[in-house]
Amino acid sequence: MARTISTRRKVIVSAIAWLIGLTLFFPILWTFLTSFKTEGTAIAMPPRFLFFDWTLENYQTVQTRSNYFRHFSNSVITAVGSTIIGLIIAIPAAWAMAFSPTKRTKDVLLWMLSTKMLPAVGVLVPIYLIFRDLRLLDTHIGLIIVLTMINLPIIVWMLYTYFKEIPVDILEASRMDGASLRQEIIYVLTPMAIPGIASTMLLNIILAWNEAFWTLNLTTTRAAPLTAFIASYSSPEGLFWAKLSAASTLAIAPILIMGWFSQKQLVRGLTFGAVK
Amino acid sequence: MKLSSLVLGSCSLVVLAATAQAQSLTIATVNNGDMIRMQALSPQFTEETGIALDWVILEENILRQRVTTDIATQGGQYDIMTIGAYETPIWAAQGWLAPLDGLGGDYDIDDLLPAVRQALTVDGQLYAAPFYAESAMIMYRTDLFEQAGLDMPEAPTWDFIADAARQITDRDAEIYGICLRGRAGWGENMAFLTALANSYGARWFDMDWEPQFDSPEWNEALNLYVDLMTEAGPPGASSNGFNENLALFQQGRCGMWMDATVAASFVTNPDESEVADSVGYALFPTHNNFGNHGNWLWVWSLGIPASSQNADAAQQFLAWATSKDYLELVASQEGWANVPPGTRTSLYENPAYIEAAPFAGMTLDAMNSANTSNSSVQDVPYSGGQFVAIPEFQGIGTAVGQIFSAALAGQTSVDQALQQAQQITRMEMDRSGYYR
Numbered sequence: 001m002a003r004t005i006s007t008r009r010k011v012i013v014s015a016i017a018w019l020i021g022l023t024l025f026f027p028i029l030w031t032f033l034t035s036f037k038t039e040g041t042a043i044a045m046p047p048r049f050l051f052f053d054w055t056l057e058n059y060q061t062v063q064t065r066s067n068y069f070r071h072f073s074n075s076v077i078t079a080v081g082s083t084i085i086g087l088i089i090a091i092p093a094a095w096a097m098a099f100s101p102t103k104r105t106k107d108v109l110l111w112m113l114s115t116k117m118l119p120a121v122g123v124l125v126p127i128y129l130i131f132r133d134l135r136l137l138d139t140h141i142g143l144i145i146v147l148t149m150i151n152l153p154i155i156v157w158m159l160y161t162y163f164k165e166i167p168v169d170i171l172e173a174s175r176m177d178g179a180s181l182r183q184e185i186i187y188v189l190t191p192m193a194i195p196g197i198a199s200t201m202l203l204n205i206i207l208a209w210n211e212a213f214w215t216l217n218l219t220t221t222r223a224a225p226l227t228a229f230i231a232s233y234s235s236p237e238g239l240f241w242a243k244l245s246a247a248s249t250l251a252i253a254p255i256l257i258m259g260w261f262s263q264k265q266l267v268r269g270l271t272f273g274a275v276k
Numbered sequence: 277m278k279l280s281s282l283v284l285g286s287c288s289l290v291v292l293a294a295t296a297q298a299q300s301l302t303i304a305t306v307n308n309g310d311m312i313r314m315q316a317l318s319p320q321f322t323e324e325t326g327i328a329l330d331w332v333i334l335e336e337n338i339l340r341q342r343v344t345t346d347i348a349t350q351g352g353q354y355d356i357m358t359i360g361a362y363e364t365p366i367w368a369a370q371g372w373l374a375p376l377d378g379l380g381g382d383y384d385i386d387d388l389l390p391a392v393r394q395a396l397t398v399d400g401q402l403y404a405a406p407f408y409a410e411s412a413m414i415m416y417r418t419d420l421f422e423q424a425g426l427d428m429p430e431a432p433t434w435d436f437i438a439d440a441a442r443q444i445t446d447r448d449a450e451i452y453g454i455c456l457r458g459r460a461g462w463g464e465n466m467a468f469l470t471a472l473a474n475s476y477g478a479r480w481f482d483m484d485w486e487p488q489f490d491s492p493e494w495n496e497a498l499n500l501y502v503d504l505m506t507e508a509g510p511p512g513a514s515s516n517g518f519n520e521n522l523a524l525f526q527q528g529r530c531g532m533w534m535d536a537t538v539a540a541s542f543v544t545n546p547d548e549s550e551v552a553d554s555v556g557y558a559l560f561p562t563h564n565n566f567g568n569h570g571n572w573l574w575v576w577s578l579g580i581p582a583s584s585q586n587a588d589a590a591q592q593f594l595a596w597a598t599s600k601d602y603l604e605l606v607a608s609q610e611g612w613a614n615v616p617p618g619t620r621t622s623l624y625e626n627p628a629y630i631e632a633a634p635f636a637g638m639t640l641d642a643m644n645s646a647n648t649s650n651s652s653v654q655d656v657p658y659s660g661g662q663f664v665a666i667p668e669f670q671g672i673g674t675a676v677g678q679i680f681s682a683a684l685a686g687q688t689s690v691d692q693a694l695q696q697a698q699q700i701t702r703m704e705m706d707r708s709g710y711y712r
Binding site: 039040043044045065066124125128129132137138216217220221224228231232233234235236237238239240 | 302304306307308309312315316330331332333334335336338341342345346348349350351352353354518519522523526527529536538539542547548
């Protein structure tokens with residue numbers, strides 16, 4: 001029997017949910033509003049919420065001073081590239097762990113996750129030296145490799161949990177029908193795991209897009225993505241909050257819009273298998 | 277398959293394009309107004325010399341980490357780096373910077389302000405070219421001082437400042453007597469606190485590199501800071517840095533602000549500042565009869581990593597960007613008030629500049645009073661004014677900065693903070709091998 005939930009309770013829960021949602025969203029909204037202010041209005045006390053002279057001046061300045069589209073395309077190339085390569089490696093890996101586990105599978109999974117526990121700066125110098133010698137500094141390929149590596153444990157883990165939800169019997173049935181391993185993964189497993197794979201892909205693109213340690217430290221000009229674009233508007237001596245906000249808005253807009261459009265898919269994937 | 281060949285193909289195209297291009301320089305710098313102006317004017321340099329420029333502009337802390345990694349590993353990603361008075365002597369001693377011996381005959385190196393030149397020179401050789409430089413001074417509201425019947429001396433003492441700050445404070449009107457840095461960091465609150473300590477006769481280390489936070493001088497200085505900020509400072513001061521205080525001062529919330537001299541051109545800019553026409557200046561305060569004005573000196577300068585393949589072209593750019601002609605160029609385009617300050621004697625002898633920049637005289641006095649080779653009234657084994665020019669200082673300074681920021685926020689007492697600072701510093705110095 002379904003539990004009945006009182007209206008009062010519903011209202012309270014909704015109110016709390018809205019409060020949390022708005023609190024989380026407020027910094028982004030504030031950044032967006034600030035990007036349309038002049039530098040003087042941006043620091044005004046008390047802050048102006050909506051009633052100020054809206055201006056596009058900051059966006060113009062940002063566009064003349066730096067090349068947004070170059071940074072944007074660098075972000076797209078590295079985020080999408082690393083996600084595709086990550087999935088190509090992770091799908092077979094997760095398949096193996098989910099459907100033919102050995103007694104070491106759990107250890108391997110934990111070991112993979114443990115690589116995420118080391119602070120990135122701890123390996124900065126060795127990786128920088130390797131990149132220098134392989135001439136990978138400030139290249140798309142170099143960045144794609146690093147982003148793939150750092151996100152791979154998360155992709156494998158996510159896919160592993162999705163695959164575990166798929167009944168082995170179906171795969172066995174396809175094998176009985178004579179499907180090869182390749183056919184089994186492509187025609188049977190993948191279609192059933194599409195929601196999981198899609199949300200993994202989306203999440204990985206977001207993670208790669210927002211990654212701001214390696215993308216800043218391993219690039220200079222040619223491969224510098226949007227993280228470097230934002231960092232160029234923060235000033236130690238001078239108040240450029242409106243311009244910084246315009247740069248931030250431009251940098252997060254594509255991923256935010258993508259997130260909105262794929263929200264349903266993302267939430268479905270993230271909660272997939274959460275209720276048993 | 278297709279995708280990878282596409283990616284590989286486009287990469288090799290990029291490489292080919294890079295090698296086919298004429299000489300180009302990669303310049304790393306920060307997003308300060310003067311640097312942005314330099315970037316905007318730089319096409320003129322390219323036009324004159326045919327040398328193309330690639331700009332990498334980063335936030336200060338990211339830039340520092342980024343260029344330190346690159347220069348330490350000889351990554352060779354940059355031809356010109358924006359560095360400060362802290363890095364230059366340390367990096368030059370490591371052999372990481374190329375000596376600047378090709379700036380050309382008309383560069384007039386003797387025109388550089390002596391304190392600035394000294395801060396960038398190692399063993400008689402210049403290792404970075406000063407782009408703009410700053411000391412610290414008091415900026416105060418002449419209208420509020422008048423109202424309170426106070427008269428700011430040109431070289432005030434801390435006792436006077438403390439009294440004045442308390443008198444001016446009017447919490448109901450949200451006017452605070454004094455705004456000072458509180459945010460933790462070696463270049464944030466510790467820059468101010470080290471200068472304050474210098475003026476109080478305190479020092480970071482004695483001649484045996486023993487930390488001195490247990491000295492009465494530090495105790496007196498830190499007590500003054502915490503008491504004064506509690507009674508006459510703005511709320512939440514422990515998270516305020518240069519920009520936050522600048523915003524407060526521009527909105528008319530601060531009676532006094534002590535910070536980098538470069539702030540003077542911001543607070544007197546009527547487009548941004550509500551108090552532009554009522555700002556006065558005075559030297560950084562002193563204590564007792566020490567005559568020590570804190571010895572704050574920071575030079576934003578341009579250096580060339582020893583690993584650069586384009587050192588000659590890079591020196592050409594340095595000579596252009598830090599020359600007298602560049603100052604004239606900025607003046608002709610943006611007015612004299614906007615030229616990068618604090619590097620050349622001739623600028624302070626130029627009547628057009630003195631007229632456009634009412635803060636010029638005080639800036640020069642502040643710069644000239646800064647002694648970075650012996651910053652305290654006691655003997656010190658290190659150089660540097662508002663910092664200690666040893667590689668360990670970034671880490672130690674930030675750790676101590678966090679402790680002092682917590683003391684300002686009221687999370688620890690001043691005595692506890694000093695004790696912790698003493699312990700941490702002693703431990704780090706021991707670990708770095710200073711006592712062996």
